Amino acid sequence: MHENIEDLTHLKKLDSSTVLQCLKSRYKQKQFYTWAGPTLVALNPLKDVPELYSKRMMQLFAHESFTYKTPHIFALGQRTLRHLQWGLGKTHQAIVVNGESGAGKTCNALYLLSFLAAMETNNNEVPNSNNIEVLLCKSNPLLEALGNAQTLKNENSSRFGKLIRLVYLGEGASTQLVSAHIETYLLESTRVSRQAAGERNFHIFYQMLAGLSDSVKVELDLKDVPVWEIASERDCNAVDEAQFHTTVAALEQLSLEDTTNQLWKLLAALLHLGNVKFVVSKEGSSWTTDQQHHVESAARLLGLNSNELFQMVTVRNFQAGSNSPAVVRPCSSQNECAARRDTLIKLLYRLMFDTVLGSVNQKLQHTNDNGLSTPKYLCILDLYGFESFVYGNSLEQLCINYANERLQYYFTINYLKEQQVHLANEVFFIHPTTKHLTSIETGLNLINLEENVLDKHNLISFLDGPVSVFGVLNEECYLNRGCDDSQVCIRIQSSLTERTKGVKSMPPSPRMPRASKTKAPPVEFAIGHYAGLVSYSTVSMLDKNRDYVPGEMMSLLSKSKSPFIKLLLGKDALIFNATHTMNGRRHTVLAKFKNSLDNLMRILNACDVHYVRCIRPSVSEMQYTLSPSQRWDEDYVDSQLNACGVIDTIKVSSFGYPIRMSHEEFATRYQYLSTSRGDCKIDAKEICRRIAENYPQMASEIRVGNSQMYATEKGIELAERWKLQIRNQAASIVQRWWRERLRRRKAAETIQNWWRTCLAIRAANKVKRWWKKKRSNAQLLSKVGQIFKSVRIVQRTVRRWLARVRANRQLHAQISCPSPVAHIVANQESLDDSNASSKVSLNWSENNNCAKSTQSPSLISIQLSRINYFYSVGVISIRRPPSVRARFITRKTCLPFSFIPPRSQLPSGLTDAYL
Ligand SMILES: Nc1ncnc2c1ncn2[C@@H]1O[C@H](COP(=O)(O)OP(=O)(O)OP(=O)(O)O)[C@@H](O)[C@H]1O
Numbered sequence: 001m002h003e004n005i006e007d008l009t010h011l012k013k014l015d016s017s018t019v020l021q022c023l024k025s026r027y028k029q030k031q032f033y034t035w036a037g038p039t040l041v042a043l044n045p046l047k048d049v050p051e052l053y054s055k056r057m058m059q060l061f062a063h064e065s066f067t068y069k070t071p072h073i074f075a076l077g078q079r080t081l082r083h084l085q086w087g088l089g090k091t092h093q094a095i096v097v098n099g100e101s102g103a104g105k106t107c108n109a110l111y112l113l114s115f116l117a118a119m120e121t122n123n124n125e126v127p128n129s130n131n132i133e134v135l136l137c138k139s140n141p142l143l144e145a146l147g148n149a150q151t152l153k154n155e156n157s158s159r160f161g162k163l164i165r166l167v168y169l170g171e172g173a174s175t176q177l178v179s180a181h182i183e184t185y186l187l188e189s190t191r192v193s194r195q196a197a198g199e200r201n202f203h204i205f206y207q208m209l210a211g212l213s214d215s216v217k218v219e220l221d222l223k224d225v226p227v228w229e230i231a232s233e234r235d236c237n238a239v240d241e242a243q244f245h246t247t248v249a250a251l252e253q254l255s256l257e258d259t260t261n262q263l264w265k266l267l268a269a270l271l272h273l274g275n276v277k278f279v280v281s282k283e284g285s286s287w288t289t290d291q292q293h294h295v296e297s298a299a300r301l302l303g304l305n306s307n308e309l310f311q312m313v314t315v316r317n318f319q320a321g322s323n324s325p326a327v328v329r330p331c332s333s334q335n336e337c338a339a340r341r342d343t344l345i346k347l348l349y350r351l352m353f354d355t356v357l358g359s360v361n362q363k364l365q366h367t368n369d370n371g372l373s374t375p376k377y378l379c380i381l382d383l384y385g386f387e388s389f390v391y392g393n394s395l396e397q398l399c400i401n402y403a404n405e406r407l408q409y410y411f412t413i414n415y416l417k418e419q420q421v422h423l424a425n426e427v428f429f430i431h432p433t434t435k436h437l438t439s440i441e442t443g444l445n446l447i448n449l450e451e452n453v454l455d456k457h458n459l460i461s462f463l464d465g466p467v468s469v470f471g472v473l474n475e476e477c478y479l480n481r482g483c484d485d486s487q488v489c490i491r492i493q494s495s496l497t498e499r500t501k502g503v504k505s506m507p508p509s510p511r512m513p514r515a516s517k518t519k520a521p522p523v524e525f526a527i528g529h530y531a532g533l534v535s536y537s538t539v540s541m542l543d544k545n546r547d548y549v550p551g552e553m554m555s556l557l558s559k560s561k562s563p564f565i566k567l568l569l570g571k572d573a574l575i576f577n578a579t580h581t582m583n584g585r586r587h588t589v590l591a592k593f594k595n596s597l598d599n600l601m602r603i604l605n606a607c608d609v610h611y612v613r614c615i616r617p618s619v620s621e622m623q624y625t626l627s628p629s630q631r632w633d634e635d636y637v638d639s640q641l642n643a644c645g646v647i648d649t650i651k652v653s654s655f656g657y658p659i660r661m662s663h664e665e666f667a668t669r670y671q672y673l674s675t676s677r678g679d680c681k682i683d684a685k686e687i688c689r690r691i692a693e694n695y696p697q698m699a700s701e702i703r704v705g706n707s708q709m710y711a712t713e714k715g716i717e718l719a720e721r722w723k724l725q726i727r728n729q730a731a732s733i734v735q736r737w738w739r740e741r742l743r744r745r746k747a748a749e750t751i752q753n754w755w756r757t758c759l760a761i762r763a764a765n766k767v768k769r770w771w772k773k774k775r776s777n778a779q780l781l782s783k784v785g786q787i788f789k790s791v792r793i794v795q796r797t798v799r800r801w802l803a804r805v806r807a808n809r810q811l812h813a814q815i816s817c818p819s820p821v822a823h824i825v826a827n828q829e830s831l832d833d834s835n836a837s838s839k840v841s842l843n844w845s846e847n848n849n850c851a852k853s854t855q856s857p858s859l860i861s862i863q864l865s866r867i868n869y870f871y872s873v874g875v876i877s878i879r880r881p882p883s884v885r886a887r888f889i890t891r892k893t894c895l896p897f898s899f900i901p902p903r904s905q906l907p908s909g910l911t912d913a914y915l
Pocket residue numbers: 044045046047048049099100101102103104105106107108154155156157158159383384385614
């Protein structure tokens with residue numbers, strides 16, 4: 001019965017066969033991921049397993065406690081993100097996904113990216129289409145279309161290396177993804193013009209041929225062409241058309257729809273150029289072609305003159321010195337013409353790839369940097385896998401394998417060796433109850449890395465040192481002395497004979513003629529890489545390394561009327577200049593590649609690196625129909641495990657502590673776990689010791705070393721959990737105390753309220769009483785007032801009456817007293833009488849002077865029978881015109897003082913009396 005455990009470091013027996021059996025039994029149970037200490041071993045299922053990467057799984061792994069138990073690519077993503085958020089180890093984090101071609105690197109990197117994107121949107125919200133994580137996921141199909149191709153090993157092989165740098169801002173849970181940048185390494189541009197048998201060009205060509213509408217094809221002259229030399233339509237497969245729409249959608253989603261048409265134009269031009277073949281002209285001194293229509297189409301699509309284009313491809317410009325005039329000479333052979341044509345095709349494709357990538361990077365650029373916090377990077381490196389073909393490994397394979405070699409060396413030095421040296425030098429504080437790790441105390445003798453590391457170091461210096469494969473190839477390119485392929489091969493072999501550790505004798509390839517029989521010059525050399533022996537062919541290696549772009553090609557392209565070509569060249573002007581060294585020589589492909597790898601290593605050095613080792617269970621074609629056990633090729637898996645150092649990792653990790661931090665950092669972070677917190681006299685190391693003492697459960701997970709603290713992932717998880725627990729307890733104490741305070745305050749307020757209410761009631765009662773009293777007084781007053789009012793009315797009435805009586809009396813008295821005032825006395829009978837005038841006694845002074853007198857009487861009384869008529873106003877004049885008896889002219893109306901009978905009752909002749 002084989003052990004089936006989730007972490008290979010927990011195996012009782014740490015050897016290859018036990019590890020293999022464990023992985024095999026897990027593979028059969030469809031458990032494709034296994035921990036090897038901090039490293040994740042990912043077995044390629046060779047078929048889709050959607051349930052393994054579902055949204056539900058993402059949600060499960062987003063939950064912290066799940067992280068360190070179940071091996072999964074999401075668990076590694078979650079762990080790395082936690083390290084970034086908590087600031088464990090270095091500020092920046094990196095995940096290196098490596099393995100052979102077809103082992104599943106790209107798939108795992110994509111799942112990782114989608115998990116990180118989901119974590120950013122909290123797994124359930126609908127993300128904004130302009131969010132960085134969404135744009136990143138959208139850019140993937142586009143980059144795959146432009147940079148992936150079908151190879152013998154993998155139907156969707158990445159033909160470029162990719163470093164995705166995610167930029168986060170903020171601390172802890174508020175850490176947020178703000179931008180991203182995709183850096184690419186060495187696009188295999190030679191594939192555009194030529195592919196090995198059984199392989200295809202980049203996917204985009206087939207997608208275009210399968211998906212473009214007829215009208216667009218007519219516009220691009222793509223119709224009715226029997227064969228395309230660089231991307232045969234016959235190689236189109238069922239998924240190309242569907243993928244064409246995905247690529248177009250990705251271009252639209254990234255707002256690059258303007259580029260789409262230009263892209264098809266450029267790719268169509270490359271197809272046309274690829275079909276151009278060269279024949280010697282009739283005169284024999286120049287070149288011509290049978291495919292003039294392809295030249296015409298290519299020139300039209302590139303915005304160039306067709307004659308100039310053909311001329312540029314078939315005629316070379318020489319310049320002996322910078323001051324000497326240029327010499328123009330036709331190419332010496334068909335191959336030379338074809339090479340110049342291919343250079344143009346490769347150049348345009350590479351520029352197009354860089355421009356599209358530049359646009360994608362612009363979209364992913366950081367927009368809301370608040371400048372308050374320093375950015376933290378989470379890098380995902382998906383570099384091409386180790387490659388070794390039976391025949392035809394060339395400069396591309398040399399670069400790819402060199403990159404893998406350097407990554408492997410980095411891993412060996414930075415992880416395994418460092419672990420070993422560190423653990424050996426540290427004298428650990430071991431808790432008395434722990435019987436674990438006695439091997440550390442007695443010394444680390446389990447792994448002997450010395451020789452291994454030195455070997456790798458030698459091999460890398462053999463590849464890129466001053467006297468090395470790269471050295472020879474670069475030197476030959478710079479000297480340009482016309483060395484042929486076999487001379488280069490011999491130079492590589494002979495100049496490095498003393499360093500034969502790296503160069504091993506290589507049996508001739510089956511396809512190569514045997515040297516002994518044919519005496520053919522050697523064109524192959526072999527290198528013993530960490531992953532196996534690889535034979536490289538030097539055929540065309542120098543040309544590929546030189547990657548020469550003729551000046552006349554650049555000047556012709558700069559005359560293009562196409563704005564897209566101008567855009568590509570705008571970038572290339574910089575690239576073209578940058579490809580020249582200080583001494584005027586052009587940088588070779590190998591030199592540029594080494595520079596970019598040096599840069600990559602610098603980035604990785606600034607990061608805490610986590611590894612995903614992808615393992616392909618079988619070397620043969622994808623065997624979807626076979627059962628998992630049938631798909632398992634033990635020797636092949638074993639070689640991969642050994643090659644990528646999984647076995648070494650397991651050995652070191654079984655007693656290693658991947659997380660390290662200074663005593664001070666640990667003490668500050670976990671001081672809550674120490675009983676002596678806040679005591680400044682105790683040093684950080686002592687606090688760490690006390691923490692380790694306080695928690696024996698953590699003893700095997702956390703070690704107090706001489707120079708720093710060591711912890712396992714589990715140890716940190718436990719420490720974080722306890723820290724949280726203590727914080728929660730402290731928080732609940734503070735809350736309790738605070739609530740108690742609030743309750744007391746509330747109680748005091750209640751008492752104060754009650755007392756204030758009592759006081760208020762008392763005061764109110766007082767006011768009420770006073771008011772009552774006041775009101776009774778007021779009532780009394782109002783009664784008195786009413787009495788007074790009544791009294792006043794009575795008084796007024798009485799006074800009026802008295803005044804009237806007095807006036808009457810006065811009137812009577814006036815009448816009786818002789819005065820110059822007219823006194824008219826009339827009786828009723830006389831008035832009634834028709835001859836009244838005779839009876840009315842008008843008694844006034846005959847002298848009318850009184851009317852003029854200023855002393856007019858104040859009251860005139862006219863008695864008619866029993867009625868007295870009073871006129872109290874001064875009479876100005878009394879007249880007796882002949883028509884009436886008498887007329888009294890008064891100063892003002894006499895009405896208020898007079899009793900005026902109705903006119904009908906007035907005696908005739910007194911009509912005016914009341915004027
Ligand atoms: N986790 C996985 N789930 C399902 N299928 C997978 C998985 N990993 C890999 N595969 C299958 O294996 C194939 C090769 O994987 P992938 O392209 O990721 O390899 P690679 O290591 O990136 O290769 P290269 O270096 O050539 O780009 C995929 O096309 C897919 O069919």
